[in-house]
Amino acid sequence: MGDIWEGLVAGFWLVVTLDPDLVEITLRSLQVTVTATVIASLIALPFGAWLVIRRFRHRRATIAVLNALMGLPPVVVGLIVYLLLSRSGPFGVFGLLFTPTAMIIAQVIIITPLIASIAHQSVRDIWAEYHDLLISFSTTKRQRIATLIWDGRRALMTAALAGFGRAIGEVGAIMIVGGNIDHATRVLTTAIALETGKGDFALALGLGFVLIALAVAVNIAIHAIGQTESEGKW
Amino acid sequence: MVTPILPLEVSEAVVKRRGKTLLGPVDLTVSQSGFTIVMGPNGAGKTTFLRTLHGLERLSKGEVTWQVPLTEARLRQAFVFQTPIMLRRSVRDNLIYPLTLRGTKKVKARALAEEWALRVGLARTLEQQAPQLSGGEKQKLALARALILEPDIIFLDEPCANLDGRAMREIETILLDACAAGTRIIMATHDIGQAKRLATDVVFLMHGHIIENSPAQDFFAGPKTPQAAALLQGDIVE
Ligand SMILES: Nc1ncnc2c1ncn2[C@@H]1O[C@H](COP(=O)(O)OP(=O)(O)OP(=O)(O)O)[C@@H](O)[C@H]1O
Ligand SMILES: [Mg+2]
Numbered sequence: 001m002g003d004i005w006e007g008l009v010a011g012f013w014l015v016v017t018l019d020p021d022l023v024e025i026t027l028r029s030l031q032v033t034v035t036a037t038v039i040a041s042l043i044a045l046p047f048g049a050w051l052v053i054r055r056f057r058h059r060r061a062t063i064a065v066l067n068a069l070m071g072l073p074p075v076v077v078g079l080i081v082y083l084l085l086s087r088s089g090p091f092g093v094f095g096l097l098f099t100p101t102a103m104i105i106a107q108v109i110i111i112t113p114l115i116a117s118i119a120h121q122s123v124r125d126i127w128a129e130y131h132d133l134l135i136s137f138s139t140t141k142r143q144r145i146a147t148l149i150w151d152g153r154r155a156l157m158t159a160a161l162a163g164f165g166r167a168i169g170e171v172g173a174i175m176i177v178g179g180n181i182d183h184a185t186r187v188l189t190t191a192i193a194l195e196t197g198k199g200d201f202a203l204a205l206g207l208g209f210v211l212i213a214l215a216v217a218v219n220i221a222i223h224a225i226g227q228t229e230s231e232g233k234w
Numbered sequence: 235m236v237t238p239i240l241p242l243e244v245s246e247a248v249v250k251r252r253g254k255t256l257l258g259p260v261d262l263t264v265s266q267s268g269f270t271i272v273m274g275p276n277g278a279g280k281t282t283f284l285r286t287l288h289g290l291e292r293l294s295k296g297e298v299t300w301q302v303p304l305t306e307a308r309l310r311q312a313f314v315f316q317t318p319i320m321l322r323r324s325v326r327d328n329l330i331y332p333l334t335l336r337g338t339k340k341v342k343a344r345a346l347a348e349e350w351a352l353r354v355g356l357a358r359t360l361e362q363q364a365p366q367l368s369g370g371e372k373q374k375l376a377l378a379r380a381l382i383l384e385p386d387i388i389f390l391d392e393p394c395a396n397l398d399g400r401a402m403r404e405i406e407t408i409l410l411d412a413c414a415a416g417t418r419i420i421m422a423t424h425d426i427g428q429a430k431r432l433a434t435d436v437v438f439l440m441h442g443h444i445i446e447n448s449p450a451q452d453f454f455a456g457p458k459t460p461q462a463a464a465l466l467q468g469d470i471v472e
């Protein structure tokens with residue numbers, strides 16, 4: 001009991017004093033996951049909208065696959081990315097394994113289906129509403145997608161934030177492809193796993209506080225976006 | 235000189251959904267100018283008829299042909315839906331939207347939006363979110379958003395259904411002005427008074443068939459079918 005209490009106090013102290021290790025790890029986490037979220041959103045949002053407006057033969061199957069991909073175990077994604085990037089793998093020449101880039105790739109693969117799936121659902125409702133009008137105006141496919149993305153921007157932001165939330169808390173894939181190398185690929189989750197293993201609960205808990213704070217911030221942001229939606233502010 | 239898109243030829247057009255015939259077969263020629271009023275009881279097929287001419291319904295048989303290729307004809311018509319469809323944007327942005335689609339310059343689009351908002355009496359709601367407008371305001375916005383492109387032909391599906399007397403007069407004036415300026419108008423309504431005020435000719439629909447298609451004067455002076463006569467007398471038509 002005493003250990004835990006001491007750990008909590010020490011961890012809290014690390015956060016308050018902006019411990020250099022803690023700050024470095026937090027910034028790297030943010031850098032990796034923000035990049036992954038932006039890339040995944042750039043792929044997933046238009047794709048989700050495109051899936052809604054486009055009637056093609058395998059649309060239902062595609063949506064089913066998308067939903068299935070959402071449930072991909074991150075560890076398996078990590079394994080696959082590892083194999084692809086490892087020296088003997090097809091992309092081995094780029095030497096990306098155990099770099100932040102490898103972690104970004106893994107996170108993009110994990111959250112793109114999630115963001116696309118949420119985007120698809122929210123855009124589908126708007127499309128049902130707009131369908132006749134957009135057809136009547138003879139809009140091009142591109143114009144339709146742009147309209148749906150713009151008018152669904154709040155829901156789509158929410159989708160991107162959900163992706164961010166999932167990626168920032170993920171540990172398995174990141175550990176495999178990043179390797180948790182100090183000052184190179186160590187991020188919040190992998191550092192917590194390591195420090196806990198070593199028995200250094202102070203740093204582990206300090207990092208844990210940061211992670212929880214980020215998760216709470218994401219949820220507050222999602223809630224706030226929902227608020228502006230009903231008030232029609234932007 | 236731009237090629238006129240009219241007359242529009244409709245031949246043997248049939249619309250079926252799940253084995254049920256909603257419309258037709260319908261034969262019709264829509265002349266270059268005029269104000270056609272489409273009448274008929276609920277469920278007669280007025281909406282289906284207008285949507286079919288505009289190209290929103292898949293034909294099971296027959297065809298709808300314009301004087302110019304379909305892709306061009308599509309760009310030169312507008313439709314006002316029975317239930318207004320509001321983009322989740324401000325009134326101003328709803329008005330600007332169709333103009334941006336056609337590549338109108340921003341400054342010009344904004345000026346036109348303000349001009350049309352004024353014409354339909356929405357000048358003071360320009361910054362309001364369109365989905366929050368009242369039913370009547372939505373209809374005015376939908377009308378302005380359709381006319382702002384100066385279409386060669388406009389289809390109106392009961393555009394005055396939620397309007398008060400004054401708004402209705404204003405809208406009728408706008409429609410008559412547009413018609414005089416050369417916009418072909420095809421409009422469904424249940425309002426016999428309005429039909430008499432506006433129509434140059436009348437299409438009377440029952441059970442998906444055109445049972446009467448005559449110049450307005452003839453139609454109101456002496457309808458050829460008992461159903462139309464009953465409607466004009468205010469009887470229930472079935
Ligand atoms: N997608 C559809 N599937 C099946 N039936 C339909 C469909 N759309 C319309 N109908 C039917 O077609 C008939 C004509 O409908 P329509 O909306 O054209 O009537 P309307 O004359 O516009 O009626 P109202 O005056 O009530 O607006 C109705 O019986 C309606 O139930
Ligand atoms: Mg109708």
